[in-house]
Amino acid sequence: MCGIAGVFESEGASGLVASILFAIQHRGQESCGAAARDAAGRIVAHKGMGLVKQVLDEEVQARLSGTTAIGHVRYPTAGCSDEVNAQPHAIELAEGPVMAIASNGDLINYGELRARLEREGVVFKSDNDAELIGRLIALYHVRDGLTIEQAIARVQGELKGAFSTVLMYKDRLYAFRDPHGFRPFVMGHLGPEGDGEPASEGTVFASECCGFGIIGARRLREVKPGEILRLEKGRPVVSVSHAPLQPRHCVFELIYFSRPDSTIFGESVYQTRERIGACMAAKDGTLPNGDDLVVLPVPDSSNFIALGYARAKKAEFGMGLLRNHYVGRTFIKPTQASRDEGVKQKFNPLPDFFPGRRVVLIDDSIVRGTSLRKLVRMVRAAGAREIHVRIGSPKVIGRCFYGIDTPTREELIANRMSETEICDYLGADSLRWLEVDDFEGLLPGRRQDFCTACFDMDYIYPPEGFAAKTNAPVART
Ligand code: SF4
Incomplete structure (x- = not known):
């Protein structure tokens, strides 16, 4: 279980992200981090072991200048308990340090995809899913000449499992979610109400809307299962694509994980x-x-x-x-x-x-x-x-x-x-x-x-190496 946050074009973005992460600290207490885009256009990340108040203090927030930022709190579900697995992951492209990614969820075809990327010569710094998603997007962008959002769409179709993801690329922010909508993911807005999709400026994202009250944002809607959202300065939020499958929202989020003051999957938690x-x-x-x-x-x-x-x-x-x-x-x-x-x-x-x-x-x-x-x-x-x-x-x-x-x-x-x-x-x-x-x-x-697989073994698709009756664990490299 982890939590993600994103803020697009708002003063003090990294501070706002830190505040959202503090409100969703219950989703992960092992490590955390944030990434922001500085005045020169470089995306810089800061991560560390520990709680939000310790890792993303005021000095760090001042260093992570810029008006767009993403962040993450981690509880390890795959990969070791180590700072290398803290998020967001900054991913260097030929264009420079222009991409960073943070994600909540686990992929069941992680091993297969990682092996494929390593055969292509991709070198990993961590063993968690967010880096894999980012490197796959980077590969399709650099090797195959796809735009970033074409690459996201292709990757979204190849991943199996749960991912609620925020991705910074140059001056844009993308938010996308797996087609089953396993983990919660909401969009909100700082600023006056309007009709339709909001202006990109002041748009915020979080795993749970309990993260919005602390910064004065209001909840707009969920990022839909299978949706890709693009945020660009001076434009409204654009739903680039929406390819949902049968929803499989995690029922355990309602029972235990999420905060009672959140509304997730259209249901009030409390x-x-x-x-x-x-x-x-x-x-x-x-x-x-x-x-x-x-x-x-x-x-x-x-x-x-x-x-x-x-x-x-x-x-x-x-x-x-x-x-x-x-x-x-x-x-x-x-x-x-x-x-x-x-x-x-x-x-x-x-x-x-x-x-x-x-x-x-x-x-x-x-x-x-x-x-x-x-x-x-x-x-x-x-x-x-x-x-x-x-x-x-x-x-x-x-x-x-x-x-x-x-x-x-x-x-x-x-x-x-x-x-x-x-x-x-x-x-x-x-x-x-x-x-x-x-x-x-x-x-x-x-x-x-709703997914209830841990109670009834009704897995929508089995993970790699899964033996139906034994529920054998998946080996991770
Ligand atoms: S219901 Fe159980 S198996 Fe399904 S996503 Fe939630 S915790 Fe996992």
């Missing part, structure tokens, strides 16, 4: 989570209500699911677990050791809250189960009489190949244990998940537009 909670409560009629029952989220990603559950059940909603906000998301820490340490540091029970109470503990998902087990123990030790765990997503049984770092099938607890065994392992009194079929009612008339 309202979707409230509906999930209400759906689970409606199926939980055998759990008796009462003054001693309290519904508790694992903060923060489960807050709205728990709120929806509590409202529907007419039960008390309580914030019995306090979260230390100076500890990042445990899921997006790269190693199990760092995740374990994160859980211990991250949560603390309210004193005198739990003794004698029956607790419905709501979490958004169970992946390995190790973090939730620690939380259940914590709540039990704090005095809870009963703990009923409710999970706001179906069982995770498959890997994600489209930009989310889920572990191998063997590591997923739902593949290793029965429901009873998982409940015992967690130390809970009862355990229930959302069901895959529940998405029909939660996304009325739109179920087919």
Whole structure:
């Protein structure tokens, strides 16, 4: 999971990009960067390991002068945890340092395309997808004489997988998205409202529209699946082409990854989570209500699911677990050791809250189960009489190949244990998940537009080397 940002023709573009990235920091905390075009027309990038506030400080923003900039926050899903894989990637062409690219998503035909490019003599500096997309575009532009947007269109048709991408080329900015629209990608505008597509000046892009409020921009619309947008000074935004396929928006973005104040894939994130909670409560009629029952989220990603559950059940909603906000998301820490340490540091029970109470503990998902087990123990030790765990997503049984770092099938607890065994392992009194079929009612008339492959193994196309039943991992060079 990563996040991207772009600003076209606005004063202090790199500062605006840094602000957007700060608002979408939840999408990646390992590294970040920005690229801007200076007065001489050179595109310069600055990247580093760490958070936006550390890497893109005021001194860096001052150096990245210019009115157009792009940026990226990274959580590694493919490729090693190293600064070489931070984005954006500046790509030198024969014309000079005139191109930079940042992308969110994973490609399933990365290995095949990289091998093809290396046979052509292309040298890579990293092992992530954005550089591959950029080098493929550069090759078709330089070798085959295509314009940049012709090259983007050809590449868009060759890539398989997820990519929401911003690309600077000379004084232009392009935004394009994979034909299935796996990852969210929105366009906004700084400045007065107008009819139709906005003037290119002041147009902004982000993975999520929660990045717009912080800079005073308003959300216009999504970059459509399969669309290529061109931004040129003095002209309106042009939709160069639009070749969509059946949408496969990532349903996990709605459940967990995206911020509740974002609207993605045409759905409000917090309202979707409230509906999930209400759906689970409606199926939980055998759990008796009462003054001693309290519904508790694992903060923060489960807050709205728990709120929806509590409202529907007419039960008390309580914030019995306090979260230390100076500890990042445990899921997006790269190693199990760092995740374990994160859980211990991250949560603390309210004193005198739990003794004698029956607790419905709501979490958004169970992946390995190790973090939730620690939380259940914590709540039990704090005095809870009963703990009923409710999970706001179906069982995770498959890997994600489209930009989310889920572990191998063997590591997923739902593949290793029965429901009873998982409940015992967690130390809970009862355990229930959302069901895959529940998405029909939660996304009325739109179920087919969403990817649920990690819950039902219905991959729209399998990745390289994929063995249908074993979900074998893809080897990366
Ligand atoms: S496999 Fe799961 S995490 Fe990956 S895109 Fe599909 S729903 Fe999202």
